[in-house]
Amino acid sequence: MATKRSQSAARKPRTDAQRNRERVLEAAKEAFTRLGANASLDDIAKQAGVGPGTLYRHFPTRDALIEAVYRAEVEKLAAAARDFAEVMPPLEALRAWMLLFVDHIAAKQIIAPALNTLVGGPSKLYEGSRGQIGGAIDTLVKRAIESGEIRKDLDPFDLLRALIGVSYVASSPDWQQSAKRLVDILITGSRPAK
Amino acid sequence: MATKRSQSAARKPRTDAQRNRERVLEAAKEAFTRLGANASLDDIAKQAGVGPGTLYRHFPTRDALIEAVYRAEVEKLAAAARDFAEVMPPLEALRAWMLLFVDHIAAKQIIAPALNTLVGGPSKLYEGSRGQIGGAIDTLVKRAIESGEIRKDLDPFDLLRALIGVSYVASSPDWQQSAKRLVDILITGSRPAK
DNA sequence: ATTCATGCGGAGACTATCTCCGTTTTATCA
DNA sequence: TGATAAAACGGAGATAGTCTCCGCATGAAT
Numbered sequence A, B: 001m002a003t004k005r006s007q008s009a010a011r012k013p014r015t016d017a018q019r020n021r022e023r024v025l026e027a028a029k030e031a032f033t034r035l036g037a038n039a040s041l042d043d044i045a046k047q048a049g050v051g052p053g054t055l056y057r058h059f060p061t062r063d064a065l066i067e068a069v070y071r072a073e074v075e076k077l078a079a080a081a082r083d084f085a086e087v088m089p090p091l092e093a094l095r096a097w098m099l100l101f102v103d104h105i106a107a108k109q110i111i112a113p114a115l116n117t118l119v120g121g122p123s124k125l126y127e128g129s130r131g132q133i134g135g136a137i138d139t140l141v142k143r144a145i146e147s148g149e150i151r152k153d154l155d156p157f158d159l160l161r162a163l164i165g166v167s168y169v170a171s172s173p174d175w176q177q178s179a180k181r182l183v184d185i186l187i188t189g190s191r192p193a194k
Numbered sequence C: 001a002t003t004c005a006t007g008c009g010g011a012g013a014c015t016a017t018c019t020c021c022g023t024t025t026t027a028t029c030a
Numbered sequence D: 001t002g003a004t005a006a007a008a009c010g011g012a013g014a015t016a017g018t019c020t021c022c023g024c025a026t027g028a029a030t
Helices: A002-007 A014-036 A039-048 A052-058 A062-087 A092-104 A111-118 A124-127 A131-146 A156-168 A175-189 B002-006 B015-033 B041-048 B052-058 B062-089 B090-106 B111-118 B122-127 B133-147 B158-169 B173-190
Strands: none
Touching: A002 B173, A014 A052, A014 B062, A039 A052, A039 B015, A062 A092, A062 A111, A062 A131, A092 A156, A092 A175, A111 A156, A124 A175, A131 A156, A131 B041, A131 B122, A156 A175, A156 B158, A156 B173, A175 B173, B002 B015, B015 B052, B015 B062, B041 B052, B041 B062, B052 B122, B062 B090, B062 B111, B062 B133, B090 B133, B090 B158, B111 B158, B158 B173
């Protein structure tokens, strides 16, 4: 008896709760895509077919919801860095990754506040906890520094901050082309002095 | 009689209204500095010693208030560009101006949404109405292009967008140094290819 | 089938934005 | 100086969104 109780201490999550959580995430993704990061949370709950209390129970704050909605995209970007590092020369890997970042923002596959929650909050920056995206660019830049293609004193986080910054002004038809030109400027400006 | 009436068609603004408007602007500047761009407008009205209706009458939207509060700072930055252009070589003038921009943000003499209202809105970008700040960087970059110090294909607005972007992530103790390093990267990356 | 813990919905508390109307105040003129 | 008319006022309350909490419902485990 005692053995059985300790084995079943971790009770299986209820299937309705898991289903509701997924429905909220889907509704939120659609709402953020269409209306931006400030879409009404009550409206999202309605679209998901759940009550407001249910939404808040699963995601206590707007930031928590945003983070959850975009976690998969963040992981994709982080994984892409590893993939690029395996098949491309260091500088080209860094460039390709930064351009992929821009494409994700243009396609609204990720939005500025989702990046902010990962890297922009004062406590996170201050503590040096840089999350997966921070780790991704760190690795790519370090690799390019070692290959001699990027100046030794470049702080990868400076580049990341520039990228996240431009995601906040992603509000015009020509934004994507402008952001890609900026990636080129940043890469060129990060080369070693001759 | 008819002559006198046509001369007095434009009635002088009331002194109490002008005074109240100034009080709202002062209270708003202080609140935005202390609490950020989302400070409560009702609280700002209270601090100014006016009713909520009065605040909205003078400034119908939060953006309108922000624009009015920071108009003088925007004009200062625009004027600084002209001043720098008169006393410095083209590339150094551009660099100095971008660093001044960073200093203004660090000192909270201007805030991201104030810049957004001037240059970030889709209609404004789309229409090519670029405001005073846009004009300022336009002039500085064009001058540096003519002197051969900046690549001919650089769009000044790409640099401006990068600057405004980093103003959105101005939330950590080391932000200012990071932004200054970024200015260096942007300038270096904008040089002509050799 | 029963038990118990998890999870639910949504009314209503709370807060900020914003409107609007009766009242007050100021500029102008005679 | 007093009268007039327009400008400007204040703030109660309408509106909308965030968020809580409690009685009820549901699902996992036995």
